[in-house]
Amino acid sequence: MSEDRKNYNYYLVREDILPESIIKTARVKELLAKGEASNVLEAVNKLGLARSTYYKYKDGVWPFFDAANLHIINVSLLLNHVSGVLSRVLNLVASLKANVLTINQSLPLHGVAYVTLSLSIEEMTVSVDEFLLALNKLEGVIRAEIVGKS
Incomplete structure (x- = not known):
């Protein structure tokens, strides 16, 4: 995690206006977290997302309702x-x-x-x-x- 991350602006955005690549990146992370895919390659293949696209966005995309952090x-x-x-x-x-x-x-x-x-x-x-x-x-x-x- 970058030290300057706290300087970023964050936005809450409705899913229906996001590009498909962002939505699929979030879903890859969900598949991995839920154990529905054993690795990134399996998850991106299930969703039809290029691995390079996942790696491009993975550090900047989080689901709003992240079960690991939401209480x-x-x-x-x-x-x-x-x-x-x-x-x-x-x-x-x-x-x-x-x-x-x-x-x-x-x-x-x-x-x-x-x-x-x-x-x-x-x-x-x-x-x-x-x-x-x-x-x-x-x-x-x-x-x-x-x-x-x-």
């Missing part, structure tokens, strides 16, 4: 101000084996409330992406997004 996420929610909505959210969190660390809720205005949850997800039974999909499908949840991780 706490912060979720921002916009909820309808209707009885039981926050309860459904918390029941989903508990059913997936995540643990609530903090809850911050604004006063409801115009029929909606902003809620921020800090969650420990070390034992969560689904991926963070699947968790977000489930949250966004709950009745009364207008929007759910990850706003931070540690």
Whole structure:
């Protein structure tokens, strides 16, 4: 790791706007981390990526949800101000084996409330992406997004 790495700017970018080579580089790293490929050559061959392309980008690409480092996420929610909505959210969190660390809720205005949850997800039974999909499908949840991780 380069000493001047701390001087870089970092960006959070949606996957659908990234070049295919960047996405495949991240997926190669995931295959290796999960043991679904035993070496770089096997992983790049599975994904149809040139080894040289992988080595070009590997030190600058990391998945946002790196299982080795992700333990706490912060979720921002916009909820309808209707009885039981926050309860459904918390029941989903508990059913997936995540643990609530903090809850911050604004006063409801115009029929909606902003809620921020800090969650420990070390034992969560689904991926963070699947968790977000489930949250966004709950009745009364207008929007759910990850706003931070540690």
